[in-house]
Amino acid sequence: MDNVQFAKGLEGVIAAETTICKIDGENGKLYYYGYSIEDLAELSDFEEVSYLLLYEKLPTSAQLDEFRSNLRAGRNLAPQIVEMIRSFPEKAHPMELLQSVISYLSGYVEHKIDHSPSCNCRITLHQIAQISTVIAAWERLRKGKDFVAPRDDLSHGANFLYMIRGEKPEPYEGDIMDKCLTLHAEHGFNASTFTARVVASTLSTCYCSISAAIGSLYGSLHGGANERVMDMVDEIGSKENVKPWIENALSKKQKVMGMGHRVYKVKDPRSTIMEQFLVELSEKKGDSKYYDILKEVENEFRSKMEAKGKPIHPNVDFFSGAVYRLLGIPVVLFTPLFAAARVSGWLAHILEQRKDNRLYRPKGLYKGTEPKAFDPIDKR
Amino acid sequence: MDNVQFAKGLEGVIAAETTICKIDGENGKLYYYGYSIEDLAELSDFEEVSYLLLYEKLPTSAQLDEFRSNLRAGRNLAPQIVEMIRSFPEKAHPMELLQSVISYLSGYVEHKIDHSPSCNCRITLHQIAQISTVIAAWERLRKGKDFVAPRDDLSHGANFLYMIRGEKPEPYEGDIMDKCLTLHAEHGFNASTFTARVVASTLSTCYCSISAAIGSLYGSLHGGANERVMDMVDEIGSKENVKPWIENALSKKQKVMGMGHRVYKVKDPRSTIMEQFLVELSEKKGDSKYYDILKEVENEFRSKMEAKGKPIHPNVDFFSGAVYRLLGIPVVLFTPLFAAARVSGWLAHILEQRKDNRLYRPKGLYKGTEPKAFDPIDKR
Numbered sequence: 001m002d003n004v005q006f007a008k009g010l011e012g013v014i015a016a017e018t019t020i021c022k023i024d025g026e027n028g029k030l031y032y033y034g035y036s037i038e039d040l041a042e043l044s045d046f047e048e049v050s051y052l053l054l055y056e057k058l059p060t061s062a063q064l065d066e067f068r069s070n071l072r073a074g075r076n077l078a079p080q081i082v083e084m085i086r087s088f089p090e091k092a093h094p095m096e097l098l099q100s101v102i103s104y105l106s107g108y109v110e111h112k113i114d115h116s117p118s119c120n121c122r123i124t125l126h127q128i129a130q131i132s133t134v135i136a137a138w139e140r141l142r143k144g145k146d147f148v149a150p151r152d153d154l155s156h157g158a159n160f161l162y163m164i165r166g167e168k169p170e171p172y173e174g175d176i177m178d179k180c181l182t183l184h185a186e187h188g189f190n191a192s193t194f195t196a197r198v199v200a201s202t203l204s205t206c207y208c209s210i211s212a213a214i215g216s217l218y219g220s221l222h223g224g225a226n227e228r229v230m231d232m233v234d235e236i237g238s239k240e241n242v243k244p245w246i247e248n249a250l251s252k253k254q255k256v257m258g259m260g261h262r263v264y265k266v267k268d269p270r271s272t273i274m275e276q277f278l279v280e281l282s283e284k285k286g287d288s289k290y291y292d293i294l295k296e297v298e299n300e301f302r303s304k305m306e307a308k309g310k311p312i313h314p315n316v317d318f319f320s321g322a323v324y325r326l327l328g329i330p331v332v333l334f335t336p337l338f339a340a341a342r343v344s345g346w347l348a349h350i351l352e353q354r355k356d357n358r359l360y361r362p363k364g365l366y367k368g369t370e371p372k373a374f375d376p377i378d379k380r
Numbered sequence: 381m382d383n384v385q386f387a388k389g390l391e392g393v394i395a396a397e398t399t400i401c402k403i404d405g406e407n408g409k410l411y412y413y414g415y416s417i418e419d420l421a422e423l424s425d426f427e428e429v430s431y432l433l434l435y436e437k438l439p440t441s442a443q444l445d446e447f448r449s450n451l452r453a454g455r456n457l458a459p460q461i462v463e464m465i466r467s468f469p470e471k472a473h474p475m476e477l478l479q480s481v482i483s484y485l486s487g488y489v490e491h492k493i494d495h496s497p498s499c500n501c502r503i504t505l506h507q508i509a510q511i512s513t514v515i516a517a518w519e520r521l522r523k524g525k526d527f528v529a530p531r532d533d534l535s536h537g538a539n540f541l542y543m544i545r546g547e548k549p550e551p552y553e554g555d556i557m558d559k560c561l562t563l564h565a566e567h568g569f570n571a572s573t574f575t576a577r578v579v580a581s582t583l584s585t586c587y588c589s590i591s592a593a594i595g596s597l598y599g600s601l602h603g604g605a606n607e608r609v610m611d612m613v614d615e616i617g618s619k620e621n622v623k624p625w626i627e628n629a630l631s632k633k634q635k636v637m638g639m640g641h642r643v644y645k646v647k648d649p650r651s652t653i654m655e656q657f658l659v660e661l662s663e664k665k666g667d668s669k670y671y672d673i674l675k676e677v678e679n680e681f682r683s684k685m686e687a688k689g690k691p692i693h694p695n696v697d698f699f700s701g702a703v704y705r706l707l708g709i710p711v712v713l714f715t716p717l718f719a720a721a722r723v724s725g726w727l728a729h730i731l732e733q734r735k736d737n738r739l740y741r742p743k744g745l746y747k748g749t750e751p752k753a754f755d756p757i758d759k760r
Binding site for chain 1: 394400419423440463469484486571583591598
């Protein structure tokens with residue numbers, strides 16, 4: 001037994017075949033069902049991308065209208081859910097609340113667990129529709145403000161900003177928010193998506209699977225990197241301070257947040273798009289402080305690393321925190337927003353898992369003590 | 381890419397080393413940290429077994445007193461949790477509620493995520509203490525009865541029966557209930573335990589990890605086998621009907637529930653103990669109908685299968701449903717009770733995962749379409 005090989009964290013192990021997401025790390029390309037993230041961000045919106053992820057193809061005009069209308073009709077929260085949000089302990093994290101609410105919502109639905117067109121995952125869009133409402137409600141209520149009911153004449157992203165602010169965002173803001181959701185909607189087998197698939201493989205409900213995935217995304221090794229990028233930006237404070245800060249960080253072997261990616265060997269394509277959003281927002285808001293600092297960090301750190309023969313590039317988290325901050329979104333909502341977007345990808349993986357299901361049941365390798373006698377309590 | 385090998389459901393793949401649970405399938409033996417399940421069922425109780433699972437050793441008398449007292453002090457529910465239970469949709473399943481409540485409880489705790497002696501997993505025993513209270517509260521409230529607050533002078537199992545019934549159970553009933561929890565407390569890397577470890581590997585909270593595991597256990601491919609054994613018993617109806625029922629089942633290749641186990645090649649040791657409980661309860665209650673049917677199913681089916689050279693034996697689920705029914709527990713609570721017991725094993729695995737953590741991050745094997753152009757909506 002001592003020589004048995006295994007890969008810690010299942011690193012490099014293939015868990016399943018998938019047709020959802022292609023990540024081309026060498027060339028910095030990302031596709032959902034064959035469509036490039038650049039095309040989806042430019043030509044589509046989060047609702048259409050969610051349709052694509054659930055139905056494996058782009059909708060016709062009639063299909064999209066119906067899907068949008070169902071999704072928007074499902075945005076509002078039941079009074080009991082608002083009460084759960086209101087009573088949630090003040091210092092607690094909204095990810096714990098979100099995980100709780102999604103399992104609770106499972107109780108409102110009669111489940112049909114399969115891969116047919118009438119499967120609940122597709123019909124009951126609560127999870128996609130409601131996560132952003134739960135987040136916005138928590139944000140308002142904890143600040144002593146009224147809950148703002150969702151509107152059905154706004155895109156998913158614009159409606160989120162509306163519910164947080166209580167007033168309609170500028171069209172460019174709603175548009176950028178919506179595209180940020182598209183950029184985060186899917187990215188293959190990360191830990192939360194794998195969690196969703198493992199739970200779905202027991203034939204649990206899609207709500208219970210999504211709830212579990214939220215619990216996984218909450219972990220600091222998974223979600224939350226863009227929060228730490230903004231901590232870094234705040235610590236640096238000014239463009240002028242970037243050079244000395246980077247030199248100091250390198251000398252202390254301190255990590256530069258938001259740079260580098262396990263899969264992308266060149267610039268993460270989502271980062272390129274996110275940078276454009278940040279440039280646009282900085283211009284429109286007349287505040288380029290965050291962009292100036294981040295761009296200087298990118299250039300400085302990249303040139304230092306290139307000199308060492310270790311090229312490194314920004315990932316999706318590098319610019320996104322600054323985009324969210326310029327949209328007026330507090331840091332504590334960054335990871336919940338990730339869930340609000342990724343839910344569509346999780347549902348795609350749950351459906352794919354059910355198509356050709358096998359219960360995930362790996363083995364543990366026993367390294368413990370050999371059998372021993374039970375000592376009476378006075379002999380311990 | 382087409383010839384890449386992988387194991388569906390990670391079958392046979394080792395996910396981690398473990399020192400918690402040794403399963404000797406050839407000899408039908410099960411050990412928690414080296415102590416046999418027979419000794420633990422006979423000489424210990426669920427609270428002490430939970431201590432063993434959390435601290436990796438049996439407690440001294442003083443340690444056990446402190447642990448018991450903390451655990452019992454944590455049994456009662458916050459008013460908001462009772463309200464969540466009361467408002468839960470009537471037709472929904474208590475596993476969805478349990479998953480929701482445990483994430484919600486995460487919000488009540490300041491988390492310390494590590495493997496030190498002061499780690500929250502050990503100090504805040506909410507999850508172990510409260511799951512059975514949530515189950516009992518749901519059972520009472522849905523029947524229009526009052527919530528029965530827990531007592532602190534009863535064992536974990538006896539208190540559960542007390543909270544469901546509103547009156548103290550007979551000592552032998554409380555004792556059997558408590559030992560049933562011990563038998564279900566831990567069993568290596570099943571899907572729910574693996575889920576708990578995957579979520580814990582992101583450094584999410586222990587509550588969020590347990591909540592996810594509950595979602596996994598809810599799936600019909602994981603929990604719920606003892607419910608189906610009782611469906612079978614009810615369908616058979618009498619001892620006399622066993623032979624024709626089995627013959628019919630075999631001819632239709634219909635599954636005989638509760639027989640056979642992936643790991644145990646002989647009788648599941650938990651089943652042997654569970655059978656003793658059923659014999660005792662049948663005698664005390666003067667009702668041996670379930671036992672008579674089950675024993676006849678075991679003998680009939682085993683002899684038929686032995687004749688085919690396929691020896692097969694009862695697993696833990698074979699007798700447990702009948703034990704629960706004789707204790708007055710409705711079928712819908714069988715899987716939640718599994719969670720009430722397994723929570724201690726899940727916590728042991730979460731602590732073990734954190735000791736030498738690596739994020740679970742397997743790969744997907746892309747088999748989808750090649751990149752394609754985004755068609756305008758009127759061209760689809």
